Amino acid sequence: MNDTRGLGIELARILVTYGTKHGSTAEIATRIGQRITAAGFDTDTLQANLGIDISKYDALVVGSPIYAGQWLPESTLLFAVHRERVSDKPTALFSVGMIDVKHPGKLREEHDAWIEKAFTEEEIQLNIVSTATFRGAYSRRNLPTWLRMIDYILRIAPQGDHRQWDEIERWGDEVAITLRRVLDPNYGDETECS
Numbered sequence: 001m002n003d004t005r006g007l008g009i010e011l012a013r014i015l016v017t018y019g020t021k022h023g024s025t026a027e028i029a030t031r032i033g034q035r036i037t038a039a040g041f042d043t044d045t046l047q048a049n050l051g052i053d054i055s056k057y058d059a060l061v062v063g064s065p066i067y068a069g070q071w072l073p074e075s076t077l078l079f080a081v082h083r084e085r086v087s088d089k090p091t092a093l094f095s096v097g098m099i100d101v102k103h104p105g106k107l108r109e110e111h112d113a114w115i116e117k118a119f120t121e122e123e124i125q126l127n128i129v130s131t132a133t134f135r136g137a138y139s140r141r142n143l144p145t146w147l148r149m150i151d152y153i154l155r156i157a158p159q160g161d162h163r164q165w166d167e168i169e170r171w172g173d174e175v176a177i178t179l180r181r182v183l184d185p186n187y188g189d190e191t192e193c194s
């Protein structure tokens, strides 16, 4: 079916899990999960919840939108709850936010600061193999009325869907290659022999 047959990779299970309030991160996670599946992995894409059995998976891709400089609690909690089980698993992290639209590079700063703070405070060790930040989608209509009025006056964030699907897909493909390399000790042998 694909070129991963015989390497054991088709048996590797990958969890793509995410937090979301308004759905834009869910769609990004779904697209990433599709790319990893297309690379030959057995992939589940699930909204982060404490019922997820992390022990079933060989590697994790975890993402969250950033709200007020922080990940949504369910994505961080997942690591805290499964503290002992996550430290060895190859893990890729992504953050989604709007700050980059006005201030390019700032989303990466927010992501790095949050990961550093959250995981240091919680004493969570992760085997991070890749990270990414993506522009998200924002609509004033999702805000509570009082905040909607403030946002209307101050124009806090640009409206609209700013997701860059090419970038998201490229990262999904890169993560699949990275996971193949770290999960399959024989990876590369077939190219060296041919």
Ligand SMILES: Cc1cc2nc3c(=O)[nH]c(=O)nc-3n(C[C@H](O)[C@H](O)[C@H](O)COP(=O)(O)O)c2cc1C
Binding pocket: 019, 020, 021, 022, 023, 024, 025, 026, 065, 066, 067, 068, 069, 070, 096, 097, 098, 099, 100, 107, 110, 135, 136, 137, 138, 139, 142, 143
């Ligand atoms: C109240 C509020 C606070 C936000 N705070 C940030 C922020 O600190 N940094 C950022 O880059 N984006 C911020 N955003 C933008 C969201 O991260 C972005 O809209 C994201 O795509 C939402 O994801 P979701 O649709 O999965 O909930 C904020 C949006 C709202 C409504």
